[in-house]
Amino acid sequence: MTLPSLTSRVYRDHSHGSEIARVSLDYEGRFLRRKVLVTDDGQALLVDLTQTTSLDHDGVLVLEDGREIRVVAAPEDLLEVTGDDLVRIAWHVGNRHTPCQIEPDRLLIQRDHVIRDMLGKIGATTREVMEPFTPEGGAYGHGRTHGHAR
Numbered sequence: 001m002t003l004p005s006l007t008s009r010v011y012r013d014h015s016h017g018s019e020i021a022r023v024s025l026d027y028e029g030r031f032l033r034r035k036v037l038v039t040d041d042g043q044a045l046l047v048d049l050t051q052t053t054s055l056d057h058d059g060v061l062v063l064e065d066g067r068e069i070r071v072v073a074a075p076e077d078l079l080e081v082t083g084d085d086l087v088r089i090a091w092h093v094g095n096r097h098t099p100c101q102i103e104p105d106r107l108l109i110q111r112d113h114v115i116r117d118m119l120g121k122i123g124a125t126t127r128e129v130m131e132p133f134t135p136e137g138g139a140y141g142h143g144r145t146h147g148h149a150r
Helices: 086-095 113-121
Strands: 006-012 019-025 031-038 044-054 060-063 068-073 075-082 100-102 107-110 125-132
Touching: 006 068, 019 031, 019 060, 075 086, 075 113, 086 100, 086 107, 086 113, 113 125
Parallel strands: 006 044, 019 068
Antiparallel strands: 006 060, 031 044, 060 068, 075 107, 075 125, 100 107
């Protein structure tokens, strides 16, 4: 394996307009501290952040020379959840601490047969989809819904 030609030690939640490439990552892949990634155009990128960080869709990894690599939420296997009482359904999903993307007419969650079964029992309809996943952050700040250290 060749050494990465790009290195980032800084993450920002928005661009300053100097993007040179992008990296597409699924939800789990956007939670990291130190890892070698490959940009969408094939460049090796060493990410070496000071702490484990949840990278948001449209955030940027800042290279040592100030250029930026845009972070993009990659399509992944999800469940689309719909139903007549979507607020009640969302409460049940949240009560299980399941990451959830909330939209006006549907919810998106990661595929899980146990949650799918529970949702069916409360009247929800589920459908398998392949889409980017950008769930809500926690109530105590941005990022992941688990943990209370932030």
